[in-house]
Amino acid sequence: MKITYTQVGDYLIPNIILTPIPEQDKKLQLDRYVRIHRSFLHEHYSILYNQLVLSEKLFATLYEIDETVNARFSSSNNTDKHLIESAILTDLVYSKY
DSSP states (O other): OOOOEEEETTEEEEOOOOOOOOHHHHTOOOOHHHHHHHHHHHHHOHHHHHHHHHTTOHHHHHHHHHHHHHHHHHHSOSTTHHHHHHHHHHHHHHSOO
């Protein structure tokens, strides 16, 4: 892969071009926990967040989190919703990092 650069003043800035977002990703409804996880990554793990964005793996990671959260909620009987929510948030914060 050849990287091209644009000179701006005294600096050379790489021309980074991402592939277009597929239609299915544009229609993705990010629920509460996915948005929380994305903002947590952006605030606390900005390098990892940028790597996920630039490698175009952010949506795949968010899909995986969305499926995990939905599976947890569907398998529970919703009697202890508060406990399930706190467990999900704890898992999102401490998972994979």
